[in-house]
Amino acid sequence: MKNEYDVIIIGGGPAGLTAGIYTSRDYLSTLIIERALIGGNITNAEEVDNYPGYPDGINGFDLTAKMHAQATKYGAETLTADVTGINLDGNLKNVHLTDSIITGKAVIVASGTERVKLNVPGEKEFIGRGVSYCATCDGPFFKDKNIAVIGGGNAALYEAMHLSKFADTVTIIHRRDTFRSTKVVQDKTLNISKIKVLLNTVVDSIEGEDKVKRLVLASTVNGSRANLDIDGVFIAAGLRPNTQFLQGLVKLDKQGSIAVNQIMQTSVEGIFAAGDVRIQSIRQVVAAAGDGAQAAFHARSYLEK
Amino acid sequence: MKNEYDVIIIGGGPAGLTAGIYTSRDYLSTLIIERALIGGNITNAEEVDNYPGYPDGINGFDLTAKMHAQATKYGAETLTADVTGINLDGNLKNVHLTDSIITGKAVIVASGTERVKLNVPGEKEFIGRGVSYCATCDGPFFKDKNIAVIGGGNAALYEAMHLSKFADTVTIIHRRDTFRSTKVVQDKTLNISKIKVLLNTVVDSIEGEDKVKRLVLASTVNGSRANLDIDGVFIAAGLRPNTQFLQGLVKLDKQGSIAVNQIMQTSVEGIFAAGDVRIQSIRQVVAAAGDGAQAAFHARSYLEK
Numbered sequence: 001m002k003n004e005y006d007v008i009i010i011g012g013g014p015a016g017l018t019a020g021i022y023t024s025r026d027y028l029s030t031l032i033i034e035r036a037l038i039g040g041n042i043t044n045a046e047e048v049d050n051y052p053g054y055p056d057g058i059n060g061f062d063l064t065a066k067m068h069a070q071a072t073k074y075g076a077e078t079l080t081a082d083v084t085g086i087n088l089d090g091n092l093k094n095v096h097l098t099d100s101i102i103t104g105k106a107v108i109v110a111s112g113t114e115r116v117k118l119n120v121p122g123e124k125e126f127i128g129r130g131v132s133y134c135a136t137c138d139g140p141f142f143k144d145k146n147i148a149v150i151g152g153g154n155a156a157l158y159e160a161m162h163l164s165k166f167a168d169t170v171t172i173i174h175r176r177d178t179f180r181s182t183k184v185v186q187d188k189t190l191n192i193s194k195i196k197v198l199l200n201t202v203v204d205s206i207e208g209e210d211k212v213k214r215l216v217l218a219s220t221v222n223g224s225r226a227n228l229d230i231d232g233v234f235i236a237a238g239l240r241p242n243t244q245f246l247q248g249l250v251k252l253d254k255q256g257s258i259a260v261n262q263i264m265q266t267s268v269e270g271i272f273a274a275g276d277v278r279i280q281s282i283r284q285v286v287a288a289a290g291d292g293a294q295a296a297f298h299a300r301s302y303l304e305k
Numbered sequence: 306m307k308n309e310y311d312v313i314i315i316g317g318g319p320a321g322l323t324a325g326i327y328t329s330r331d332y333l334s335t336l337i338i339e340r341a342l343i344g345g346n347i348t349n350a351e352e353v354d355n356y357p358g359y360p361d362g363i364n365g366f367d368l369t370a371k372m373h374a375q376a377t378k379y380g381a382e383t384l385t386a387d388v389t390g391i392n393l394d395g396n397l398k399n400v401h402l403t404d405s406i407i408t409g410k411a412v413i414v415a416s417g418t419e420r421v422k423l424n425v426p427g428e429k430e431f432i433g434r435g436v437s438y439c440a441t442c443d444g445p446f447f448k449d450k451n452i453a454v455i456g457g458g459n460a461a462l463y464e465a466m467h468l469s470k471f472a473d474t475v476t477i478i479h480r481r482d483t484f485r486s487t488k489v490v491q492d493k494t495l496n497i498s499k500i501k502v503l504l505n506t507v508v509d510s511i512e513g514e515d516k517v518k519r520l521v522l523a524s525t526v527n528g529s530r531a532n533l534d535i536d537g538v539f540i541a542a543g544l545r546p547n548t549q550f551l552q553g554l555v556k557l558d559k560q561g562s563i564a565v566n567q568i569m570q571t572s573v574e575g576i577f578a579a580g581d582v583r584i585q586s587i588r589q590v591v592a593a594a595g596d597g598a599q600a601a602f603h604a605r606s607y608l609e610k
Contacts, residue, residue, distance in 0.1 A: 018357045018591060025355055025445055027470050050330055052323045052594045053358060053368055055375035063358055070360035136602065140330055140379075161609060165332050188609075262567060262585050280567050282602040286323060289357045290595015297441065297587040304466060304493075 001077060001102075005031045007299055008095050008104030009076075010083050011242075013040025014064060014285045015275025016110035018292030019299075020071035023108075026300055030076040031102065033083055033095070039064030040112050041276075042285055045137065046128040051285050063285070083111075085245050091270060096245075106299040109250075109258060109266070109273045110292060111242040113283070118150065118235055122206030130212025130232045135159040136284065142232045144168050148215060150203060151236035157181045157189040159236050164194045171196045171228065173203065175220055198228075206233060241277045253279050264295040270302050306382060306407075310336045312604055313400050313409030314381075315388050316547075318345025319369060319590045320580025321415035323597030324604075325376035328413075331605055335381040336407065338388055338400070344369030345417050346581075347590055350442065351433040356590050368590070388416075390550050396575060401550075411604040414555075414563060414571070414578045415597060416547040418588070423455065423540055427511030435517025435537045439588065440464040447537045449473050453520060455508060456541035457484045462494040464541050469499040476501045476533065478508065480525055503533075511538060546582045558584050569600040575607050 007023045009016045012034030024030040037043055045060030054063070072078070085096045086107065093107045115133040117123060123131055132138040135149075139162060147167045149160045152174035160170045172189075177199050179186055189195060204216040204225065215228045241256040251259040251267035258266055258273040266273050272295035275281060275288035312328045314321045317339030329335040342348055350365030359368070377383070390401040391412065398412045420438040422428060428436055437443040440454075444467060452472045454465045457479035465475045477494075482504050484491055494500060509521040509530065520533045546561040556564040556572035563571055563578040571578050577600035580586060580593035 014357065021355055021357055026441075026467075050326055050375075050598075051358065052319065052326055052372045052375060052597075053356065053363075055371050055378055058358075066360050067357045070355075070357060073360055136331075158609070162331070162605075282599055284598050284602070286591070287595045287598045287602075290592040290598075292357075293355075293589050293592045293595075294587055297589070297592075300467075304463070 001031070001079060002029065004103040005029045006104070006303060007106045007108060007296070008033065008093070008102060009108045009110060010095070011040065011110035011112055011275070011277070012038040012068070012078065013110060013112050013275060013288065014042060014067060015112075015288035015292040016108070017064060017067035017071050018289040019108045019110060019274055019296040020076035021067065021074060022293050022296030023299060024071055024074035024076040028300065028303065031104070032071065032076055032078045033081050033097075034078065035080070035082045038068050038078065041115070044127050048137070048285060049140065050137070083245050086249055086271075088268070093271065105270070106302055107271045108292070108295045108299055109246065109271065109277060110275045110288070110295070111277050113239040113241045113276045115235065116238040116240060118203055118237060120203050120205050122208070122212070123235070126206055126208060126212045129210065130208060131206060132232060132234050134283065135162050135234055136282070138234075139163050139166050142167050145231035146229065147171070147232040147234065148173055148228065148230045149234045149236055151238070152176060152179045152181065153236070153238070154181045154185050155238070156236035157185050159234055160195055161189045161192065163234065164192050167194065169194050169196060171198060171230070173198045173201050173215075173217065175200070175202045243277060257281070263298045264291055265298060272299055306336070306384060307334065309408040310334045311409070311608060312411045312413060312601070313338065313398070313407060314413045314415060315400070316345065316415035316417055316580070316582070317343040317373070317383065318415060318417050318580060318593065319347060319372060320593035320597040321413070322369060322372035322376050323594040324413045324415060324579055324601040325381035326372065326379060327598050327601030328604065329376055329379035329381040333605065333608065335376075336409070337376065337381055337383045338386050338402075339383065340385065340387045343373050343383065346420070349432050353442075353590060354445065355442070388550050391554055393573070398575065410575070411607055412576045413597070413600045413604055414551065414576065414582060415580045415593070415600070416582050418544040418546045418581045420540065421543040421545060423508055423542060425508050425510050427513070427517075428540070431511055431513060431517045434515065435513060436511060437537060437539050440467045440539055441587070441589065443539075444468050444471050447472050450536035451534065452476070452537040452539065453478055453533065453535045454539045454541055456543070457481060457486060458541070458543070459486045459490050460543070461541035462486045462490050464539055465500055466494045466497060468539065469497050472499065474499050474501060476503060476535070478503045478506050478520075478522065480507045481505070548582060562586070568603045569596055570603060577604055
């Protein structure tokens with residue numbers, strides 16, 4: 001490992017790995033920094049059906065392992081480390097790790113999002129086996145099944161509406177007595193006959209064997225408990241962009257997503273963003289990969305200027 | 306085939322096929338209209354090295370055939386036809402073909418670009434075997450080789466600059482006595498020692514056996530001819546977006562590319578654009594595919610509204 005790179009990529013999911021394929025194939029020295037597992041959130045996906053080029057589907061771990069091999073083949077280096085901050089030194093960007101600093105001429109932030117977890121028993125255990133955080137990704141796997149959506153905002157209700165196309169029943173479970181979602185979205189969603197609602201209710205645990213079989217629910221009013229038999233549960237409790245280390249440096253929106261223009265440039269010249277961490281992301285592997293290619297392309301233009 | 310679809314996709318390259326995977330997997334009735342060969346321009350690529358997920362590279366035809374199989378698997382239909390225009394009928398979009406009309410609730414335009422050809426002997430014959438229209442795609446295949454770039458605009462000079470990282474020599478061939486490129490780009494490019502310039506020169510033919518071996522050049526001043534031995538030739542004579550059928554309907558830029566906002570929506574609600582045909586496209590397969598997913602996602606939101 002060197003102390004200085006043409007391009008430092010923060011995050012080793014599909015966006016970061018694709019950026020790394022592009023920059024390293026263009027002979028730009030490239031370091032990809034990932035704090036946990038190469039591949040990002042999608043490594044949890046048993047089967048990715050909608051990544052173009054794999055008509056029979058592909059396991060999320062395998063797909064991102066291929067992307068990683070591809071970036072490595074062209075010379076991108078990978079480092080497991082936590083990024084704690086970035087400071088500017090003229091045109092250079094100093095990327096601070098827990099115990100060292102690495103300098104980049106350009107930086108691509110592809111650090112993704114954390115799904116807000118329920119933190120209940122069974123949630124982690126059944127990810128990819130009935131527990132999902134993405135209706136667009138996993139909805140079609142639940143044709144004619146009974147499923148639940150946990151959450152009360154617009155995202156939760158839109159997911160329920162979308163899932164009702166596949167599922168036999170969709171039960172929306174929300175801890176409060178009213179939805180946070182807008183009136184118009186509620187009107188559209190709650191009129192769908194397949195959709196049921198349980199308010200004042202929280203999930204105590206997710207149970208099953210090979211796959212999810214039921215939720216254990218608790219009333220927030222009187223604490224009474226009940227079981228709900230379901231085949232799948234979509235947790236729509238929100239997303240937290242991994243941008244704490246960028247506070248005060250680049251422009252973020254209220255949720256903490258990175259503001260970018262159409263060429264993936266952030267508010268700081270030479271710092272780009274790609275994938276789930278940017279505003280308006282649809283949080284799909286191929287879209288993140290496309291972002292990564294764009295950010296890399298424009299990082300190259302920036303370095304050639 | 307029906308007369309009405311939820312989504313009509315114009316263009317069967319990576320952007321259109323990916324949009325089709327997404328819309329059909331979401332149970333939206335989908336028709337993909339392609340006027341020529343499913344797969345688009347990339348079908349000419351012998352080896353695509355930078356599509357994430359194929360670390361050993363994949364033939365362009367095979368890659369898009371897989372994408373097509375994937376869209377078909379989820380129910381997307383494909384039609385070979387020329388689109389001659391679109392007219393709006395309330396919220397519906399009537400897509401005019403040579404001898405019929407098909408109606409879509411939403412339309413995704415992914416009709417790509419035509420590369421401006423030199424139209425000289427050997428050009429078509431050697432595509433993918435020494436003739437290229439994309440430095441980002443094919444530059445790395447020409448490490449330590451002698452290559453030529455044809456053109457005189459900013460794009461041509463930037464391509465030459467980029468290619469000089471790989472090639473041994475890069476000869477820029479331009480038919481006029483001055484470059485159209487801006488002064489600052491000329492200064493940066495023409496100072497690179499690997500880059501040579503031939504002005505007042507046109508390509509008469511491209512010759513070789515298995516692969517390109519030489520250009521036959523002609524002076525535009527006195528018609529004299531000369532051979533130039535090269536291993537590859539990058540034609541940077543411009544791109545023509547396939548948007549003639551959209552004139553007067555959606556906003557285009559001066560070159561004819563479709564103006565889109567960050568969610569791939571054009572100036573007309575319910576009409577989206579994706580891939581090489583939109584403004585700011587980097588003309589890469591994965592970026593086009595990412596666009597297609599985004600356009601499909603937002604077409605779905607439009608239809609759910």
